[in-house]
Amino acid sequence: MTKEEIKEKVIEILGDINPDIDYSAETSLIDGGLLDSFDIVSLVGELNDAFDISITVVDLVPENFNSADAMAELVGRLAG
Amino acid sequence: MSLISLTFAIFFAAVLLLYYLLPRVTQPYLLLAASLVFYLWSGPKYIVYIAVSASVTYAAALLAGRTSSRFAAVSAELKSSLPPEEYKKKAAAAARKGRLIIGLALAVDLAILVVIKYLDFILGNILPLFGGAAARFAGLRLVMPLGLSYFTFGAVGYLIDVSRGKYPAERNFAKFALYMTYFPHIIQGPIPRFDKLAPQFSVPHAFDIDRILDGFRLILWGCFKILMLSASLAPAVSAMADSHASMGGLEIWLRMTAWGLQLYADFSGGIDIVTGVSECFGIGLEENFRRPYFATDLTDYWNRWHISLSGWLKDYVFYPMALSKRFARFSKYLKKKHGKFIAKTVPVGLLSILLFTLVGLWHGANWGEILFGVFNGVIIMTSTLLEPLFQKIRKPLKMDSLLIWRIFRSLRTFIVITLTRVISRAPGIPAAMSFYRKMFTSPGIGGFISEFSEGGRFAGFDILSYLPVFIGAAALFAVSLTEEITPSHSVRKLLSERPVLRVALEVLCVAVIVVFGTYGLGYDASGFIYAGN
Numbered sequence: 001m002t003k004e005e006i007k008e009k010v011i012e013i014l015g016d017i018n019p020d021i022d023y024s025a026e027t028s029l030i031d032g033g034l035l036d037s038f039d040i041v042s043l044v045g046e047l048n049d050a051f052d053i054s055i056t057v058v059d060l061v062p063e064n065f066n067s068a069d070a071m072a073e074l075v076g077r078l079a080g
Numbered sequence: 081m082s083l084i085s086l087t088f089a090i091f092f093a094a095v096l097l098l099y100y101l102l103p104r105v106t107q108p109y110l111l112l113a114a115s116l117v118f119y120l121w122s123g124p125k126y127i128v129y130i131a132v133s134a135s136v137t138y139a140a141a142l143l144a145g146r147t148s149s150r151f152a153a154v155s156a157e158l159k160s161s162l163p164p165e166e167y168k169k170k171a172a173a174a175a176r177k178g179r180l181i182i183g184l185a186l187a188v189d190l191a192i193l194v195v196i197k198y199l200d201f202i203l204g205n206i207l208p209l210f211g212g213a214a215a216r217f218a219g220l221r222l223v224m225p226l227g228l229s230y231f232t233f234g235a236v237g238y239l240i241d242v243s244r245g246k247y248p249a250e251r252n253f254a255k256f257a258l259y260m261t262y263f264p265h266i267i268q269g270p271i272p273r274f275d276k277l278a279p280q281f282s283v284p285h286a287f288d289i290d291r292i293l294d295g296f297r298l299i300l301w302g303c304f305k306i307l308m309l310s311a312s313l314a315p316a317v318s319a320m321a322d323s324h325a326s327m328g329g330l331e332i333w334l335r336m337t338a339w340g341l342q343l344y345a346d347f348s349g350g351i352d353i354v355t356g357v358s359e360c361f362g363i364g365l366e367e368n369f370r371r372p373y374f375a376t377d378l379t380d381y382w383n384r385w386h387i388s389l390s391g392w393l394k395d396y397v398f399y400p401m402a403l404s405k406r407f408a409r410f411s412k413y414l415k416k417k418h419g420k421f422i423a424k425t426v427p428v429g430l431l432s433i434l435l436f437t438l439v440g441l442w443h444g445a446n447w448g449e450i451l452f453g454v455f456n457g458v459i460i461m462t463s464t465l466l467e468p469l470f471q472k473i474r475k476p477l478k479m480d481s482l483l484i485w486r487i488f489r490s491l492r493t494f495i496v497i498t499l500t501r502v503i504s505r506a507p508g509i510p511a512a513m514s515f516y517r518k519m520f521t522s523p524g525i526g527g528f529i530s531e532f533s534e535g536g537r538f539a540g541f542d543i544l545s546y547l548p549v550f551i552g553a554a555a556l557f558a559v560s561l562t563e564e565i566t567p568s569h570s571v572r573k574l575l576s577e578r579p580v581l582r583v584a585l586e587v588l589c590v591a592v593i594v595v596f597g598t599y600g601l602g603y604d605a606s607g608f609i610y611a612g613n
Contacts, residue, residue: 016420036379037394038464041402042424045411057399058244 001079006051007072013046014068023068030062040065047071053078081121083267083353084303091118096292096360104284111262111281111361112254118263119226126225129196133189134260137235140185141242141249144178148245182243186236193232196222201445227266229442233392234260234272240396247275255281262363264354268347270366270388277363285362295359297572297586301559302352304589304597308552309345311598312545313338321507324515328524332515336498339505341553344372347386366391371560376489378460381497382439389442398435402428421468429461436460443504448512452504459496548596 001009014023017039021029029035035043043065044055053075064074081088095114099107119127151174159167200219207214238259242249250256259278265271317339320327327335348369355365366388375381382390401407407427415423433454440453463470479485502519506512518524532543559571566574575582 033383036383037398037402038425038428041399041428044403045408048408055403057395057403058246060395060399060403 001051003072003076006075006079007068009050010047010068010071010075013043013050014071016046017043027067027069029067030065035065047075051075051079081118083350084306092357092360099285099361100287104286107285107361108255108258108281112258115258115261115263115266119261119266122226123223126223129192129225129228130231130261133192133231133235134257136185136188137239137260138250138253138256140181141239142251144181144243145249147174147178147181150174178243182239185239189232189235189239193228195220196224196228198441198445227268230266230269230271231260233389234274237271237392237396238274241274250274250278262358264358264363265365267354268350269386270351270368271392272388273366276366280363283362288362291362292360294572295356298352298356298359300356300586300589302349302356304552304593305345305349305352305556307593307597308548309556310342310349312548312552312596313342313345314598316546317342320505324507324511327518328522328527329518329520330523330525332502332519333498333523336502336505336515338549339501340373340494340498341549343501344369345552345556371564373494374490374560374564375493376486377463377493378456378496379463381493382456382460389439393435393438397438398431401434402431407431425461425464429464432460432464433457440504447509448504448506451509452500455500455503459500548598551592551596 011023014021017035021034023029026032026034030040040060044060047053048055055074055078059074059078064070081091091114095110098110102110116127119130151171155171158170162170200221203217204219207217241247250259255278258281259272259274262272262277316335320332320335320339324332351365351368358365368386368388370384370387372381372385375384411423411427414426418426434457436453436455436457437450438453439456440449440451443449443452474480499516499519502515503509503512506515562571562574563569575585
């Protein structure tokens with residue numbers, strides 16, 4: 001999967017969590033309080049299933065979840 | 081040593097003077113010596129608990145780190161010389177050894193906490209079941225050492241971080257001991273994080289008059305909150321324990337509101353003082369409050385109240401459990417049986433109840449506090465389950481953009497948190513049930529009005545005695561509202577651009593405390609509500 005394909009899939013998953021956010025442009029999903037801890041848990045479960053990866057507690061830092069780009073990068077790193 | 085006392089003022093002035101007079105390389109050692117003096121002042125024999133916790137935690141982290149680095153040093157060689165299965169076994173054994181060391185240290189740290197803080201409560205609930213002499217056991221009645229929960233949580237967080245590889249174990253015992261005992265945070269937090277606090281100890285801090293004055297401004301604001309609000313409200317709140325049987329519903333509502341205000345003024349005022357003290361040394365502490373009474377719902381409230389506690393529980397309890405394989409299996413099972421929404425909300429909701437039970441337990445070893453936690457967890461779970469329904473109502477009405485709706489949400493959150501606090505504040509569970517009944521069915525307005533019209537008294541107190549409360553609450557509201565509207569700018573920062581106004585407000589603040597504050601003989605400033613946890 002290319003980075004762009006990963007990002008597209010990530011945005012699709014995020015859309016299920018809260019469709020009112022423009023995920024392609026937003027860069028402070030965590031710092032801005034747009035995703036709460038319930039959302040994060042659900043998001044991590046979906047990402048693990050969709051990409052067959054295992055996101056751990058160590059990966060749960062705002063820098064990895066503030067934007068769709070950052071999430072795509074994390075997924076790419078864990079899948080690679 | 082109380083934070084608002086002449087003793088502390090002299091102690092702080094002496095430490096501050098030496099901190100900038102002695103060579104900068106001595107700064108962390110001076111702070112450690114000062115922290116030990118401060119700790120010993122609270123009772124020399126209690127230092128043994130924190131000494132054991134600090135020593136065990138320090139040694140275990142170092143030992144576990146050495147185990148993993150020893151394996152890492154030979155890992156490449158082993159990988160090439162051993163069959164893959166054999167190599168995996170060796171790697172797993174090394175990891176197991178590291179986990180065992182960390183696990184043992186965690187057990188020691190938590191055992192100290194459980195034995196001192198919770199054992200009497202546990203035994204008090206179990207032993208009566210056996211009857212006879214066991215039922216008459218009065219408990220160990222151990223005295224809580226200063227900052228027990230804070231240093232234990234600090235130690236546990238450090239051990240888990242080291243075992244996760246977040247940062248290497250600290251080699252310098254003096255610096256680690258300072259992280260554990262640092263006197264500004266030991267009384268009532270915030271709960272420290274090693275990676276945020278310890279690096280600041282290693283940096284030399286030059287004398288910076290602007291930073292020191294800023295620290296003193298925060299100290300002044302903290303004193304204002306405590307002496308104007310917390311101390312002035314204390315008699316009205318403590319009367320709840322003695323005369324609750326004769327109180328009407330409206331009076332209970334008022335006294336519980338006073339309790340909410342007192343608790344916030346006391347806890348956040350204390351945090352302001354210690355943050356200001358720490359700022360004078362050039363060391364920043366974690367943010368612990370973000371205008372909690374402006375919260376829009378209970379989840380938001382807990383993201384703004386005692387932030388270092390909720391953040392700690394999220395990182396070391398909630399996420400590890402929520403991301404575990406067992407939890408994922410449970411979610412998948414629910415998804416198959418009941419659909420995506422239930423799978424998303426129910427497991428996390430149940431986890432929230434557990435988390436808030438721990439929040440309750442943190443506050444004290446009694447059923448009132450535990451039920452307070454459970455109550456919060458159940459409300460949060462229920463509101464999460466109902467959120468799609470609420471959204472369906474709010475969206476077409478475009479309520480989220482209305483100011484009146486925003487104000488209503490904050491008021492509603494305050495009422496909800498006040499209601500949950502009844503169960504922990506009332507003198508016993510039966511009294512709490514009686515409080516709830518009266519709050520909703522018998523306001524007792526008549527008695528209230530006649531008391532006021534006959535002698536100008538209000539809930540048993542002269543109305544004029546509440547003047548400091550009104551002044552304090554108005555100032556606190558004005559500052560909080562300003563910061564809520566411009567969250568990127570604290571009032572301190574806003575006032576730095578208006579130096580004349582700032583000096584005027586500082587003088588006014590001191591004058592108001594001197595004239596209206598509750599202090600002096602008969603006032604015990606040492607009794608911080610959150611102290612000793």
